[in-house]
Amino acid sequence: xxxxxxxxxxxxxxxxxxxxxxxxxxxxxxxxxxxxxxxxxxxxxxxxxxxxxxxxxxxxxxxxxxxxxxxxxxxxxxxxxxxxxxxxxxxxxxxxxxxxxxxxxxxxxxxxxxxxxxxxxxxxxxxxxxxxxxxxxxxxxxxxxxxxxxxxxxxxxxxxxxxxxxxxxxxxxxxxxxxxxxxxxxxxxxxxxxxxxxxxxxxxxxxxxxxxxxxxxxxxxxxxxxxxxxxxxxxxxxxxxxxxxxxxxxxxxxxxxxxxxxxxxxx
Numbered sequence: 601x602x603x604x605x606x607x608x609x610x611x612x613x614x615x616x617x618x619x620x621x622x623x624x625x626x627x628x629x630x631x632x633x634x635x636x637x638x639x640x641x642x643x644x645x646x647x648x649x650x651x652x653x654x655x656x657x658x659x660x661x662x663x664x665x666x667x668x669x670x671x672x673x674x675x676x677x678x679x680x681x682x683x684x685x686x687x688x689x690x691x692x693x694x695x696x697x698x699x700x701x702x703x704x705x706x707x708x709x710x711x712x713x714x715x716x717x718x719x720x721x722x723x724x725x726x727x728x729x730x731x732x733x734x735x736x737x738x739x740x741x742x743x744x745x746x747x748x749x750x751x752x753x754x755x756x757x758x759x760x761x762x763x764x765x766x767x768x769x770x771x772x773x774x775x776x777x778x779x780x781x782x783x784x785x786x787x788x789x790x791x792x793x794x795x796x797x798x799x800x801x802x803x804x805x806x807x808x809x810x811x812x813x814x815x816x817x818x819x820x821x822x823x824x825x826x827x828x829x830x831x832x833x834x835x836x837x838x839x840x841x842x843x844x845x846x847x848x849x850x851x852x853x854x855x856x857x858x859x860x861x862x863x864x865x866x867x
Contacts, residue, residue, distance in 0.1 A: 604663070604690070604712070604734050604775050606863070607631045608804040608820035609813045612780070614639035615652035615666070625660055627810050628817065633665045633714075636679050637694050645675045649682045656686040665690035665714060671701050683709045690714050690734065695742065697721045699728035706732060714777075717768075718742035723761045726768035736769045737806060738762055740779025753781075753789055755796065766801040778802040784809055794819035822860045830857035 611629040613620040615636055624632045634652040636645065652666050666688045668679035683691045689712070693705050696715035706713035715729050716722075718739030722729065730736055740758060741751060749757035762778070769776035778797035781790045794816055797805055804820050807813060822830070829845075836844055837854045844853075 604631070604714075605803065607663070607735075607775065607777075609816040610737070610777050610804060610806045611810065611813060612639065612667070612806060612808055614648065615655065616640050616644045616648035618651070621651075621655050623810055625658075627813055629662055629807070629810070629813050630804065630817070631663050631665060631690075632660065633667050633692055633806075634688070635667045636675070637667050637669050645669070646678075649675070649679060652688075653682050653686045656688040663689045665692050667692035667694060667716075668705070668709075670694045671705070680705060680708045683711060692716065692737070694739065695719055695722065696725075696729050696733075698725055699732050702729045702732040716742075717761075717765050719746040720761075723764050726765055727771060730768045730772035730774055733772075733774060735775040735777060736765050737777045738765050738779040738802075741782070743779070751782075753783065753786075753793070755793070762797075762800055762802075770801065775803045776801065778805040780806050780808050781812070782808070784811070787815065791815050791819060822864050826860055827864045830860040833857040834861065 607630040609629045610631045610633060611624055612633045612635050613624050615634040634655060636648050636652060640648045656664055666683045666686060668683060668691060669675040691709040691711040692714045693702060694716045695718045696702050697719060702713055702715050712734035713732060714735045714737055715733040716737045716739040717726050726736060743758055743761055744751045766776050781793050783789060790812060794805055798820055805816050807816060833844055834857050841848055841850050
């Protein structure tokens, strides 16, 4: 397990904010996304693009991605050109709605694509989009808006969409990241949402503030009990269906245990 598959915490920050860039570089985030889209005012788009390329040229302790403005916007093509000449490892496409457009952006940028699923159309096309991507990102705020459900911490109205995003990623053999948690004054709610996301099958979560990094990394890392049990299962497994600590296990359980140990070893 390496690269994008080992990522737990994905920190967004405006490329136009130099102080945020410095803080992100010094953080424990597994992946940083320099944002040219929603976090940047229209009058700052050009300077943010330049700043993103300059920031990517310096040394980072973690992989770096740049989120471009969406297909059809006046800034999109210049953003993609900038990503192509930058040293960022990934390009992030907001509001991905088709495999064709995902392929075009990845090819033009010359980088692996992280596709944001933020609309009903994107959810329905997620299996095809996943085939052109290195990871899918659930854009939960935009998804709520597109589905016309209240923007709140209750995830039940978008649960089916989240499950479909995870299913699409798993079918394509790629990584899936959960959307952001907006309430910075509710750390317990954030931890609960991380736990829920992990139970849904997400590999990690996108973040809007550095203080969310540590609890996110902890939530998406196997704990000591999980690691110990996984190692015992691997040692005990003899092939076929058998009994282990009061439960029936098969090869699928062995593979899951190996993933737990492998993920623990990457940290």
